[in-house]
Amino acid sequence: MENKKLINIKILPNSKNPIFNQRETGVSHTSYLEEIAFYSNVQSGNVNMVKQCMHDFLKKGIVIGHLSNDNLRQMQYWAVCCITMLTRYAIQGGLEEMTAYNLSDSYIMSVDKMASADEITAYLENIVIEVTTLVHENQHNGYSKEILRCINYINKHLHERILLEDLAAVSGYSTSHLSKTFKKQVGKNISGYIVSKKIEEAKALLCGDNSQEMISYYLGFCSQTHFISCFKKECGITPNQYRNRQ
Numbered sequence: 001m002e003n004k005k006l007i008n009i010k011i012l013p014n015s016k017n018p019i020f021n022q023r024e025t026g027v028s029h030t031s032y033l034e035e036i037a038f039y040s041n042v043q044s045g046n047v048n049m050v051k052q053c054m055h056d057f058l059k060k061g062i063v064i065g066h067l068s069n070d071n072l073r074q075m076q077y078w079a080v081c082c083i084t085m086l087t088r089y090a091i092q093g094g095l096e097e098m099t100a101y102n103l104s105d106s107y108i109m110s111v112d113k114m115a116s117a118d119e120i121t122a123y124l125e126n127i128v129i130e131v132t133t134l135v136h137e138n139q140h141n142g143y144s145k146e147i148l149r150c151i152n153y154i155n156k157h158l159h160e161r162i163l164l165e166d167l168a169a170v171s172g173y174s175t176s177h178l179s180k181t182f183k184k185q186v187g188k189n190i191s192g193y194i195v196s197k198k199i200e201e202a203k204a205l206l207c208g209d210n211s212q213e214m215i216s217y218y219l220g221f222c223s224q225t226h227f228i229s230c231f232k233k234e235c236g237i238t239p240n241q242y243r244n245r246q
Contacts, residue, residue, distance in 0.1 A: 006121045007054065008061035011074060018066075030062045039085055042128065043093035045136030050128060075117040082124055083107045086131055093135040094143070097152045103131065146171040147185050150178070154194055158201055161220050162194055199234040202227070206243045215239070 012029070015021045022028040041049040067077040087104040091097050107127055114120050143151070153170045154162060167190065168175045183189050188196065198219045205215045216227035231239045 006118055007057045007125065009075075009117075009121065010061055010063045012063060012066050014066045014069065027063060029065055035085075039089040042086060042132045042135060043089040045093055045132060045139050047129060047132050047136060050132045054125060054128065071117060072115070075120045076111055076114070079111045079120050079124055080108055083111070083127070086128060090131050090135050094139040094148075095131070095135050096138065096155055098155045099134075099138075103134075143185050144181070146173060146178075147182055150182065150190075151186075154197060158194075158198055159218050159220060164190060195230055196234060199231055202231060202239065203235075203242065206239055207246050212239050 010027070012018065012022065012027070038050070038053045041053060064078050066074070068074040083104055087095075087100040087107075091100045107123075110123065111120055114123065149170050150167045153167060157166075164175050164179070168178045171178050173181065179190060182193070186193055198221070202215050202219060205218065210218070212227065213224050216224045219227070221227035221230065228238055231237075231242070235242060237245075
């Protein structure tokens with residue numbers, strides 16, 4: 001099996017006067033405009049353009065700053081910078097804030113365990129495609145920043161009782177204007193959206209060892225009976241039937 005070619009990375013030398021040396025040699029960091037063009041494609045969820053950018057980087061290489069005298073740590077530091085930029089642009093592209101931040105933490109933890117520059121580079125190439133694909137799949141086309149703030153608030157507080165008044169405060173809208181705007185942009189009323197997100201989380205919890213009673217408690221349903229009723233309405237089957245099918 002042919003080995004995949006990795007992006008060529010050039011590290012600038014350590015210097016007491018790096019700007020002078022870069023002007024003399026003509027070799028400096030990969031430009032800000034090239035970086036923005038790349039991350040903007042991540043933000044738009046354009047997987048094909050991201051692949052094209054990486055192909056271009058493969059041909060001409062990337063120049064990065066001198067971050068450490070230790071070669072492995074140098075690449076780990078650079079990877080953390082890339083992951084931070086990647087996930088923040090993904091948030092701007094519509095990936096849910098909580099998802100993006102937790103992906104960032106997980107990716108950085110993985111890089112921390114890696115033992116070679118090639119392993120880190122290959123990993124970065126894979127997660128760039130993964131994150132861009134997630135943005136493409138989760139883009140909130142047409143969602144205003146006020147509605148996105150509400151969605152992020154709902155995701156963070158799924159284990160609590162979420163009140164319309166709280167969401168209105170987060171959005172800056174009145175309760176009536178928020179209700180109309182949310183329904184128009186998202187296609188569901190607020191209470192229906194919250195229930196659907198709770199059921200989505202319940203599905204994940206049902207794949208573990210959590211009891212129905214504990215799941216209904218975690219997700220703030222008023223009773224186990226109410227949880228089962230909402231689950232069946234959303235999924236067409238009971239939580240136990242769903243668990244048995246997994």
